Amino acid sequence: MSLALLIEQLLNGLQLGVMLFLMAAGLTLIFGVMGLINLAHGSLYMVGAFACAIVAAATGSFWIGLAASLVAAAAAGAIVEVTVIRRLYDRDHLDQVLATFALILVFSEGTRWVFGSFPLYLDIPPLLQGAVPLPGGGQYQLYRLAIIGVGIAVAIGLYLLISRTRLGMRIRAGESDREMIAALGVDIKTLYTVVFALGAALAGLAGALVGALQSVQVGMGEPVLILAFVVIVIGGIGSIKGALFGAILVGVVDTMGRVLLPQALSLMLPPSQAGLVGGALASMLIYIVMALILAFRPSGLFGAQS
Amino acid sequence: MRSILATGLLGLSLSVSGLANAEPVKIGVITTLSGGGSGLGIDMRDAFTLAIDRSGNEDVELVIEDDAQKPEMAVQIANKMIQSDNVDLMTGIIWSNLAMAVVPSVTAQDVIYLSPNAGPSALAGERCHPNYFNVAYQNDNFHEAMGQYANEDYKNTFILAPNYPAGKDSLTGFKRFYEGELAGEIYTQVGQTDYAAEIAQIRSSGADSVFFFLPGGMGISFMKQYAQSGLDIPVMGPAFSFSQDVLPAVGEAALGVKNSATWSKDLDNEANKAFVEAFTEEYGRLPSVYAAQSWDTANLILSALEKASPDDKEAFRAALKEADFDSVRGEFAFNTNNHPIQNVYIREVVEEDGELTNKVVATAFEDHEDAFAQDCSM
The missing domain is CATH 3.40.50.2300 (Response regulator)
Incomplete structure (x- = not known):
């Protein structure tokens, strides 16, 4: 494999990782602060993609669509938090899983009811079309580089928000002792709604960015949700830093596994067999990595050691 | 007062059952109407109901259910249709994994199944069955x-x-x-x-x-x-x-x-022109391959109903096998395994x-x- 191809595949892995980070950051933030398992996070991703596709089709501008996706997902998140999620904080995880699973069904069928069953169209904006040259003679798609840039910007933004601002201080306080900050007079209800809406907006942003690369359709959020859960388990539940490293690890391992395993096996097996076996192994690879990491660090890479 | 109501209801129910005396042919349609794959099932259902409506045949009754693209759900619906709805024929499944779960048990219970889309190789070869007709294609x-x-x-x-x-x-x-x-x-x-x-x-x-x-x-x-x-x-x-x-x-x-x-x-035959026009006029969108196959399935059933009753399984199977209908795909015949011989x-x-x-x-x-x-x- 040439150097250019290797760099291109590493960038692909990084881009997948950054996209997973946008999903996982919200998921892990919500779990860390409120102790809530939110299966409906994938639905918020879908809401973002649909909002972007519809607004972009109506206005002709991807950028207005992108802004709409943030607003729509945050609003959907806030409404869901106030009407449903708020009742679940004191319940055990099984009740939370049941209720948020029900939300998936409501969101999916609701979206299908309103927008129909046929996938929607969303293309990348003209500004980001085209490719940039890579060292080694290859080329890389500009839009995917932009996704990597957005992901890094969000990671830095989240870091600053949590370590430098008053809101961040409250989020950290909420993570370590819920009763105490409520007793100190912080409006914990509003804080929870804000955190939930923030997580939802990140999921919506991921949905809109990725919607331009793939098909915008009902049920698009669930496969990503599973990967996002793998990411936060690897990174350590509740840790944003863990979500970042976990996401990039999963993205790179998954991409490189898909490329390298069939090639490695083709040294020993006939090509069609190598493709089949390699493909099957590649789809297991991230779960094997997760199992190995959990065997040595049961609370994940950056999880609180308890 | 109560007795008047009761008499009225009795009268109503009598008149309803009087209408039902014509013994309509019941067709069970299991297809995907919700979830990510529902676009295909909706085209299937729309073309099928349209073909039955346009034929003017009022002795056909449809029982339509959504399988949500889940094999276990399709199996449950199939059992319900056979045991409590007493359907005469079944059709509708889009996906091969669902067809593999449903078709063998349906055909074994002596109900005729016509596939409007899925054509897994197992059902075309060794596990072919006289009650299974594939009106679409074999998957390959x-x-x-x-x-x-x-x-x-x-x-x-x-x-x-x-x-x-x-x-x-x-x-x-x-x-x-x-x-x-x-x-x-x-x-x-x-x-x-x-x-x-x-x-x-x-x-x-x-x-x-x-x-x-x-x-x-x-x-x-x-x-x-x-x-x-x-x-x-x-x-x-x-x-x-x-x-x-x-x-x-x-x-x-x-x-x-x-x-x-x-x-x-754009296939150039009369049946196809009529189909594309009817579908576009009724639903305001162009038909897909799934709609075309489903339209053919409905017309195949209608053509066989003119020759035989589904109560006489032997005669009805023979009538289906003749494929005496105007296919939107042009020439159409059944092979020995009840799969199409057609142009691609x-x-x-x-x-x-x-x-x-x-x-x-x-x-x-x-x-x-x-x-x-x-x-x-x-």
């Missing part, structure tokens, strides 16, 4: 046609499909007729949405063409990303990723792509009146039979 057919057509222009094709039974059948079907070299052969994950890694491999493989089978959202994602990557190696595939239901979502990336199918909107066409995606659609550019096979008929003992 579209891929075989593309392999045959690729011989004309290409010597070094890169092929990819998802890693599940229909994906393996697809690549096997393509290779059955393709004679050139393979630049690469990849099995992707089912439900995969990002193909950047695969596209990079295609770019570096030196292929002169790409054949892919990625149904549903997978194909939309692949085509968009392929177009965005700037690769200009020609792409081809079965019609599933270029059907009328997904073309708007793929967008201009699909323009010019060759794809294989047994039907196209190569279509090209074009833009017509600002809308993406397909037109026929070549005929890959005339009167094509599937490769499994010889394994069927009927």
Whole structure:
């Protein structure tokens, strides 16, 4: 494999990782602060993609669509938090899983009811079309580089928000002792709604960015949700830093596994067999990595050691 | 007062049962009406109900249920339809894994099943059954046609499909007729949405063409990303990723792509013209391959009903087997294994009146039979 191809595949892995980070950051933030398992996070991703596709089709501008996706997902998140999620904080995880699973069904069928069953169209904006040259003679798609840039910007933004601002201080306080900050007079209800809406907006942003690369359709959020859960388990539940490293690890391992395993096996097996076996192994690879990491660090890479 | 009401109700129920004395033929339709794959099932249902409505035959009653693309749900619905609804015939299933779960038990209970889409190889070969009629195709057919057509222009094709039974059948079907070299052969994950890694491999493989089978959202994602990557190696595939239901979502990336199918909107025959006109007029959108196959299924049933009653299974099966109806695909006959003998066409995606659609550019096979008929003992 040439150097250019290797760099291109590493960038692909990084881009997948950054996209997973946008999903996982919200998921892990919500779990860390409120102790809530939110299966409906994938639905918020879908809401973002649909909002972007519809607004972009109506206005002709991807950028207005992108802004709409943030607003729509945050609003959907806030409404869901106030009407449903708020009742679940004191319940055990099984009740939370049941209720948020029900939300998936409501969101999916609701979206299908309103927008129909046929996938929607969303293309990348003209500004980001085209490719940039890579060292080694290859080329890389500009839009995917932009996704990597957005992901890094969000990671830095989240870091600053949590370590430098008053809101961040409250989020950290909420993570370590819920009763105490409520007793100190912080409006914990509003804080929870804000955190939930923030997580939802990140999921919506991921949905809109990725919607331009793939098909915008009902049920698009669930496969990503599973990967996002793998990411936060690897990174350590509740840790944003863990979500970042976990996401990039999963993205790179998954991409490189898909490329390298069939090639490695083709040294020993006939090509069609190598493709089949390699493909099957590649789809297991991230779960094997997760199992190995959990065997040595049961609370994940950056999880609180308890 | 109460007795008057009761008499009234009794009278009503009597008059209802009086109407029902004509003993309508009940057809159970199990198809996918919710979830990500529902676009296909909705086209199937819409074309089927439209064909029955337009025929003017009022003795047909439809029982339509949604399987949500879940095999266990389809099995439950099938049992309910047979045991409590007492359906005479069944049809509707889109997906092969659901068909494999439902069809063998349905046909074993002596109910006739007509497939409007799925055609798994197992049911065409050793496990063929006199009560099972496939009005669509055997799963390999579209891929075989593309392999045959690729011989004309290409010597070094890169092929990819998802890693599940229909994906393996697809690549096997393509290779059955393709004679050139393979630049690469990849099995992707089912439900995969990002193909950047695969596209990079295609770019570096030196292929002169790409054949892919990625149904549903997978194909939309692949085509968009392929177009965005700037690769200009020609792409081809079965019609599933270029059907009328997904073309708007793929967008201009699909323009010019060759794809294989047994039907196209512009096939020149009277039945097809009438079908396209009726469907477009009723629903305000162009029909897909699934709608066309479903329309044929309904008309096949109607043609058999004129000759025999489903109560006489033997006679009804014989009437179905004659395939005495005007197919929108032109010539249509059943092989010994109750699967179609039909032409398979190569279509090209074009833009017509600002809308993406397909037109026929070549005929890959005339009167094509599937490769499994010889394994069927009927």
